[in-house]
Amino acid sequence: MARRAGSTGAETAEKLRNAALELFARSGYAAVSMREIAAETGVQAGAIYNHFPTKQDLLNELLQVHMETLLNAWSEAEEPGLTPPQALEHFVRFHIRYHLAKSREVFISYMELRNLEAANFSAIEGLRRRYESVPRAILDRGAADGTFDIVDPQVTTMAIIAMLNGMTTWYRENGRLSLDEIEALYVRLVARLVGQKKED
Amino acid sequence: MARRAGSTGAETAEKLRNAALELFARSGYAAVSMREIAAETGVQAGAIYNHFPTKQDLLNELLQVHMETLLNAWSEAEEPGLTPPQALEHFVRFHIRYHLAKSREVFISYMELRNLEAANFSAIEGLRRRYESVPRAILDRGAADGTFDIVDPQVTTMAIIAMLNGMTTWYRENGRLSLDEIEALYVRLVARLVGQKKED
């Protein structure tokens, strides 16, 4: 059969990306078959190859796009001229909101790294390090101007990111705490980690 | 051929557990085949089934044993009579040392949860919650006697655990910091998170 009326290539590719994202997040890259992705999308497995050369490319594109979108989103959100405490709060709120909105992308970007081929892995790692340099730079600024009392900038940066990301494992919509409350809590916790002189 | 002279069942089972642990940690449960585990161990794939009924049982046993060993290790390490700050430091040092020593077990106990069948998953989750109740109880004690100033005990507990576990992703033997230094750093960071009055 030929293309079904009403569907375009771009639409199908997008449906495939969504299905793969959902399935990779739920079951893991290695446990998901091309047939499952196809079935979720309403096409045959063979049709996937009109849009993505290999299964690996599908994963790689998801992660690549995610990291780039994350960096772009931060570029847009970033506000120059803030003091280190303000900048850190701004970053924490951004990070939490973005990571909860894109929880599946975030999840697979941590879980499926080892399933990337070497070249793809390096590219993603580079982007991740660029993102991690954002809080690191804020910490360094705050350490320099004395508004923070940093224990060890490297370790503290990783601690902050690990702490924030941990939230995605237990956060539930309609849970005990609203998103705003969670943001506020983490802002205070992060402020403590960096030895900020007075909270807020 | 039959059993090779000098080999015993217990030995083979242990070699299989080790190989599976290593391979699951490196490539992920779904990406590792029984043939690979067998090859690593020097037996035929079919021989695995003399020791473990299914691949799932192999994973489950690794995780089950890990969680129970962790809880037992804490039972042994626990020192009653410590003040909350002392107890928290004691827990942090225990957790870091144990988790670095058993980094592969820890890793798969987080990564492969979703590959457990429902019943196995529940059992592991129960053990995990028991372990998480350890720091939670310390926080509650410290909040009660005023030695801690806790932002939110639930969130802070999860934040501490996430922060500590994050270390396993970047720690390298022969890295910039020794294990002792890392322990000391995290003790201070955790003290900050719980609003401990004076560090140490």
Next chain:
Amino acid sequence: MARRAGSTGAETAEKLRNAALELFARSGYAAVSMREIAAETGVQAGAIYNHFPTKQDLLNELLQVHMETLLNAWSEAEEPGLTPPQALEHFVRFHIRYHLAKSREVFISYMELRNLEAANFSAIEGLRRRYESVPRAILDRGAADGTFDIVDPQVTTMAIIAMLNGMTTWYRENGRLSLDEIEALYVRLVARLVGQKKED
């Protein structure tokens, strides 16, 4: 490789059915592997699954189609308005001819019943009972109008069917007796079994 030029799905499915029929009849369902069926058909084992979901389905379809075809063939062959002796002769000749023409189907429909899963088994059993009701009804008519002297209609029905089917185990083309002679012999034997007043 993908589909080979000139081959269609229906053709392959039919070749698979034929190969399975032949092999199941010769060696038995349990002793025949999917690889053997595939090899006989000139495809890879995996390709079978494009046409039949499981090995069980392959067997079931063969039996189901056989029983339905048999019942349909009788529907076509049946001639209303015959006297019981005429009807019985008509049935015997039909049964012999059909069962020799489809000897492999008949064979596996008796031999492989126990290899059917419960639901499939019940379906086949129902069809078989429908077929067995054909001679039974003729016997009952003949008993009612006095043209037959039936010893026990149930037992006699089963005896007739067993006797007729037994022929498939020793019949050989080019044997001592022609098909026509065999038909005539069995017509007389059956007439005796039902106590028919005068032969023919």
Next chain:
Amino acid sequence: MARRAGSTGAETAEKLRNAALELFARSGYAAVSMREIAAETGVQAGAIYNHFPTKQDLLNELLQVHMETLLNAWSEAEEPGLTPPQALEHFVRFHIRYHLAKSREVFISYMELRNLEAANFSAIEGLRRRYESVPRAILDRGAADGTFDIVDPQVTTMAIIAMLNGMTTWYRENGRLSLDEIEALYVRLVARLVGQKKED
């Protein structure tokens, strides 16, 4: 472990024969594994090989012993000096009783012939032909002395055997008819098949 107290080799061999008989009859030779036979018997699969060299030998011994026992039983039961009608009735009653008592042996002796290796197959076939010569001889005697009116001795012999064996597929203890009634029915049916002048 060594032999368990209280068990002897002969006992185990007999238990193995029984288990194999039961399982082969229920599921078919090809579908039964040595492990299943062992499990049913309470030993390990390896222990079977102390009693039977191969799975094929197990089957062959069951069939061989069955056929020989059948022939011996007939030798004992046979009564010389009977008239052909008396002899035929005697045979029919013997056959029915024996075949119902040993229904599993009879069943596999028909179903599993094709799973015998060539040499074993020939041996069993020879024994079967010897048994089939029993009714054949009676028919020939009755034809010679005019007490029977045989349509075709070969075909009638096979028809009688097929008819009698068919009973094993529908006979149920506690069914509508007692064993005695069934015997009597078949005696009458067989008498009809051979054109016996007056029933009984």
Next chain:
DNA sequence: TATGAATGAGACTTCATTCAT
């Protein structure tokens, strides 16, 4: 004689991928 651990082959089935249509 029995166990339990092993082999090597092979079972059914699924996989990523290809390609004629």
Next chain:
DNA sequence: GATGAATGAAGTCTCATTCAT
């Protein structure tokens, strides 16, 4: 751009059989 049929490799698991103990 999509289908459906195919490949060839590989998946988990079971098999008959062997043999040190």
